[in-house]
Amino acid sequence: MGRLLVLFVALSLGVGGCRRSSEETGAGGRTRIVFKFQPLWGDPKPFRELLAQYERANPDVELVTEALPNASDLAHQFFLTSLQGGATDFDVLVADVVWVPEFARAGWVADLSEDFPPERLREEFLPGPVDAVVMNGRTYAVPWYVDVGILYYRTDLVPRAPRTYDELRRFTRDAMAKAPGIQGYVWQGRQYEGLTCNVYEAIWGHGGQSLGPGGRVLLETEPAREALTYLHGLIAEGLSPRTVTGFGEEEARRVFQEGRAVFMRNWPYAWREAQAEGSPIRGKVGIAPLPTKDGQPGWGTLGGWQLAVNAHVSPARRKAAARLIAHLTSPEANRVLALHYARNPPRLALYDDPELRAAEPFIASLKEALMRARPRPVTPYYLLIADVLQSEFSAAVAGLRTPEEALTRAQKQVDHLTGEQPDEEPE
Numbered sequence: 001m002g003r004l005l006v007l008f009v010a011l012s013l014g015v016g017g018c019r020r021s022s023e024e025t026g027a028g029g030r031t032r033i034v035f036k037f038q039p040l041w042g043d044p045k046p047f048r049e050l051l052a053q054y055e056r057a058n059p060d061v062e063l064v065t066e067a068l069p070n071a072s073d074l075a076h077q078f079f080l081t082s083l084q085g086g087a088t089d090f091d092v093l094v095a096d097v098v099w100v101p102e103f104a105r106a107g108w109v110a111d112l113s114e115d116f117p118p119e120r121l122r123e124e125f126l127p128g129p130v131d132a133v134v135m136n137g138r139t140y141a142v143p144w145y146v147d148v149g150i151l152y153y154r155t156d157l158v159p160r161a162p163r164t165y166d167e168l169r170r171f172t173r174d175a176m177a178k179a180p181g182i183q184g185y186v187w188q189g190r191q192y193e194g195l196t197c198n199v200y201e202a203i204w205g206h207g208g209q210s211l212g213p214g215g216r217v218l219l220e221t222e223p224a225r226e227a228l229t230y231l232h233g234l235i236a237e238g239l240s241p242r243t244v245t246g247f248g249e250e251e252a253r254r255v256f257q258e259g260r261a262v263f264m265r266n267w268p269y270a271w272r273e274a275q276a277e278g279s280p281i282r283g284k285v286g287i288a289p290l291p292t293k294d295g296q297p298g299w300g301t302l303g304g305w306q307l308a309v310n311a312h313v314s315p316a317r318r319k320a321a322a323r324l325i326a327h328l329t330s331p332e333a334n335r336v337l338a339l340h341y342a343r344n345p346p347r348l349a350l351y352d353d354p355e356l357r358a359a360e361p362f363i364a365s366l367k368e369a370l371m372r373a374r375p376r377p378v379t380p381y382y383l384l385i386a387d388v389l390q391s392e393f394s395a396a397v398a399g400l401r402t403p404e405e406a407l408t409r410a411q412k413q414v415d416h417l418t419g420e421q422p423d424e425e426p427e
């Protein structure tokens with residue numbers, strides 16, 4: 001990936017001499033809590049210091065850190081298996097934005113409303129991340145860092161960022177004519193969760209919504225049909241390479257960063273790679289909100305991670321776990337993650353922080369996009385329906401099914417899985 005990976009959290013990070021024990025209490029009778037999370041990238045020292053600060057401020061707690069595989073599906077499977085079995089060997093967990101409703105509905109993560117009232121979260125945090133962790137007026141996790149889909153473009157090949165889908169097509173054609181051999185618009189078209197993010201951005205860009213009244217997942221709609229027609233059309237018209245149906249984030253980034261594409265949809269992490277020393281496109285890249293049908297700034301898919309508490313642990317451990325979450329989601333911790341690990345803060349105030357704006361102007365520039373970020377359908381059944389969405393969206397984008405066929409099939413299967421029409425069977 002061209003990035004220096006420093007796996008800064010090993011299975012035991014060693015903060016304050018932490019060691020895993022089979023005892024409920026830690027050394028010296030302290031309350032022992034275990035923090036499970038996926039490794040970050042970068043210098044381990046700043047994050048170690050954050051954890052050490054927590055231990056110094058909470059001398060009654062022994063903190064143990066344990067790393068998970070750096071793959072979302074594996075981490076989800078681990079938590080699914082552990083929490084379903086009532087595991088009590090960890091206290092604080094890192095959850096993908098789409099996991100929280102599933103875990104909350106099952107009663108696997110604790111209600112944190114007393115420590116983190118929803119009203120306070122809505123005052124202090126970006127709206128999308130709060131929508132992803134507050135259900136039925138209760139808080140089940142706290143945003144830790146956030147992500148959003150954005151458009152990258154070549155400033156030397158197009159006059160400005162396109163605001164509409166028509167402009168995107170026109171600018172792409174013009175640039176491809178100007179630079180023969182270059183590819184047009186690259187994005188994530190492989191059958192996986194990244195494709196679902198791209199499709200939802202196109203649905204929102206055509207005026208659609210994720211959920212209808214009563215929380216039904218909406219798929220068989222005109223905006224969704226237009227979205228799939230648009231994405232397939234990009235490929236059919238040669239404005240996106242046919243290989244885009246095999247692209248994830250990194251495949252798209254490599255093509256764009258090698259100077260072989262005009263536009264790219266990706267997450268903010270690709271910015272540093274594009275601007276790295278030796279990058280062929282360094283100084284030739286701009287970012288913008290995704291285009292839409294009518295030209296208003298697009299809605300990028302919300303990504304990112306949240307901190308939650310295992311509902312199976314004792315009240316004493318819950319209290320210590322909530323204090324750890326408060327510390328790791330504080331403004332200072334947000335600043336550390338932004339400055340040292342390029343993680344976008346979920347706290348609004350950080351985007352006006354002079355130190356952050358001076359040191360990481362790119363992160364500060366993402367405020368508008370993050371304010372408009374939308375989560376994929378917030379439903380406790382999301383992980384259950386994800387395979388259906390990926391399969392049917394992929395078939396439509398690749399031209400194996402018409403958008404109408406794919407959406408009808410998807411709607412029936414999703415309704416069946418979510419209990420909207422439990423007696424109907426998919427075709």
